[in-house]
Amino acid sequence: MRSYTPITLDSDIGYFELVVKMYPNGKMSHHFRQMKEGDNLAVKGPKGRFSYKPGQVRAFGMIAGGSGITPMFQVIRAILENPKDRTKVYLIYANVTVDDILLKEELDRFADKFPHRFHVFHVLNKPPNQWEWSTGHISKGDD
Template identity: 50%
Template sequence: MMLARGGPRLVGRRAYGGLRGSASRTLSSKEAARRATMTRVKAKQHGGMQEDAWVPFTLSERTKVTGNTHLYRFKLDDAEDSINLPVASCLLVRARIGEEQEDGTKEHVVRPYTPTSSATTKGHFDLVVKVYEKGVMSKHFGNLKTGDSLEIKGPIVKLPYAANMKKHIGMVAGGTGITPMLQVAEAILSNPEDKTKVSLIFGNVTEKDIILRKELDEYAKKHPDRFEVFYVLDKPGFFWKGGKGYITKEMLQQRMPAPSNENMVFVCGPPPMMNVISGDKAPDKSQGELKGLLKDLGYTSDQVFKF
């Protein structure tokens, strides 16, 4: 009898353990389902884009902006969807265009890009890309044809922005480095509650290279007390009335907000420009040490952000 009573108790423990394992598996299944649902909800919020998974998007249009710069329009699955990117965020783009691996496939190359279309634009999003001779990804963009697709992930928030977090934001941009600046400026100027002033210095080689000039000039015209833009050209034409040569310490001193914890300066452009203005980012893409003209002018690392 004792053995008989002991037997069922032993079986009961095993049964309980089995039920507990089953419950654990059930909870795991529920958690997996919940996470899957949250992923779908987040993806829906961003037009099908996901923060932690690569999703292919199809190129629907390609439009020439300047000689070697094009606007690439990617369509969303639902024409009523928008990517709804937070302010000061970007997307990651990847393609197998790197070095060949042992299995014969090529390594993925990943690059960040900031959409130039509004976060609330329905049915598509736009990327403006300049093709550089040594730019692996930019040359890949240059070879894209309508109907081709690219794997994209995001949004990736670079700088958490809140309205009125600074009184005056200065921006120094070169070439396609204007794209994150436009995104932030648009968010500030479209928000009547945000009183932040924005001053932009935008450097390019020639006048024809100035991308998104129409949008920038419209902002300056519509918000003269809150937005100003100063164009600088390496190779200006005879009748050019803007800045000439490279961006100088004097230009920064005259047009950027004074060093202060109430102000901030954003910098984005090709490495040579970054090195002169603020020092480039660190190899791991962190902010790195503040150097260059901005450091010489008395700014601290807390007052400068490198996109």
């Protein structure tokens, strides 16, 4: 059993989408790779408690790493796709390599579509030569 956060919203009736990072030797990755269209998978939930109300704050700052983006993505999507919510969202998203950036196209699309409301800052530990964003690790730093 593993915990996953859907990236769909409550308003997406009749289905939900998960983002699953596939690891070469991962138990769930192997199980997902073996599944075929039409196979069944038992799910339960929701699990955890996070409540956000539209307009609750003027701005939202988020820090995510790797697959930890999925709960952030769900909140970002809920905020940006609600025309009544004017909340600004700032996301620092850390990964090891470019290939590790989950939902990059979707995040970039939000940044293009909502330039005054959503800003994503990518940080890579092992960036390619032509990397335009930040490099290094996200840490609490020295006091």
